[in-house]
Amino acid sequence: MARKAKHLLDELARRGPHEVLRGDLALVGMPGLVYTPKSGLGLPAVAFGHGWLQPPTRYADLFRHLASWGIVVAAPGTHTGPLGSHRLLAADLRTALDVCVGVRLGDGDISVDPDRLGLAGHSTGGGSAVLAAADDGRVRAVATLAASQTKPFATEAARSCGMPGLHLAAGHDLVAPPASNAELIARAWGGPVQVRTLPKASHLGFTEGRHWSGLLVHGKAEHATHRIARALLTAFFLVHLTGEADYLPLVEEDLKGAEITYDGDDDLAATPA
Structure with missing residues (x-):
């Protein structure tokens, strides 16, 4: 089974079969990005929350990748300043889903x-995704990357999250150490949940390119981290939002470089509506 998971990782780490379109959420009154397959009806959609000080463009390749596998991605560009509100970013994530629908x-x-709606996010954007999911019964799955604590507390909101959750933690994270962030959120999670730790990843390893925030926040863009994160998020959302059972081994099995370090349920299999 582990060999099967590795094969699926290699497959989903590559760009998918769909041509991708890029749009701007500003057309509907909200700064941000939207990526979609070139065509398709009844598609799944994910709203993505950016990390502290990070513009959505720092995740553009991840959005493009998900869209190439048939998933619409909307990423609000609000609250990118040092005093950005976690609560209001969560509200904007829910609004982004409204726009998609x-x-x-x-x-x-x-x-x-x-x-077929999901939420995802990096750093405090991951925490905001948890806040948004706790207040939105439409959400079917949540994934976070190096999730950070928020105000209100993501660890408290997690108790109201009954949908499947996947939390990718960075082993070299000096900002949001796995044991005090992703794992605490997972231990409070109200539904099936899993933490995978990428041992060599840093907090900003999930971002792309260079940005001045690297002077304040530990880490830098990491190709290996991008590859694993793209494949795991693609598998997770295809399984839980579309019922693609072929990708279950990558969702359920241990994987070198992304070991399961906490499993809150023995069965992460999806039963999408």
Whole structure:
């Protein structure tokens, strides 16, 4: 089974079969990005929360990757300053899902299924994704990257999250150490949940390119971290939002470089609506 998971990792780490379109959430009154497959009806959608001081463009390749596998991604560009509100970013993530469901994207030949919605985020954006999921019964799955604590507390909000959760932690994270962030969120999680630790990753390892915030926040963009994160998030959302059972081994099995360090449920299999 481990060999099967490695094969799926190699497959999903590569760009998917769909051509990708990029749009701007500013057209509906919110700064941010949206990435979609070129066409498709009843697609899954994920709203993504950026990390502290990080613009959404620092995750553009991740968004493009998910869209190439048939997943619409909307990423608000709000609250990017040092005093950005976690609570209001969570509200904007829910609004981004509203936009995905309520607006025909592209030239009108792209639509999102309201029963196939997920949330994701990095750092405090991961914590905000947890806050948003706790207050939104539409959300079917949540994934975080190096999740950080928020105010209100993501660890408290996690108790209201009954959907599957995947939390990728960075082993060299000096900002949000796995044991005091991702694992605490997972231990409070109200549904099936898993923590995977990438032992060589840093807090900013999930971001792309260079940014002045690197002077304040530990870490830098890491190709190996990107590769594993893209494959695992793609598998997780395809399984839980679309019922693609072929990718279950990558969701359920241990993987070199992304070992399962906490498993809150023996069965992470999906039963999407």
